[in-house]
């Protein structure tokens with residue numbers, strides 16, 4: 080069941096549109112902001128609120144890769160593996176992260192602190208390699224710099 084807070088935030092987003100479904104991506108992000116991820120139950124409740132079928136909303140959620148349909152850690156690390164970052168050594172960055180965190184891409188650290196995910200271009204190719212942790216972009220990464228970055232996220 081959606082909380083009153085979630086309903087109000089989604090309704091606020093939808094007030095400029097003739098149909099609530101127009102804000103389905105924003106609504107998914109609102110639910111995720113409050114719960115960390117979007118469960119099957121939350122997706123069904125949200126679909127009802129948006130006057131969509133669960134299948135319609137699921138297709139949006141799976142297309143938009145920043146909607147998490149499984150539980151994630153307290154912080155999500157998105158490592159860009161598109162061409163500019165690949166040329167500039169994103170593999171080394173990913174390998175350093177997997178070694179430091181003891182997890183592979185797609186996994187969450189046992190302490191629930193980090194989830195590591197690959198992502199396509201973050202739009203900052205001129206500062207490759209890049210990654211994003213939660214809402215924060217980290218650019219021009221060099222090996223050895225990750226410890227100081229990770230320490231900011233507890």
Ligand code: FES
Pocket residue numbers: 159160161162163164165199200201202203204207208209
């Ligand atoms: S390719 Fe990595 S930010 Fe564009």
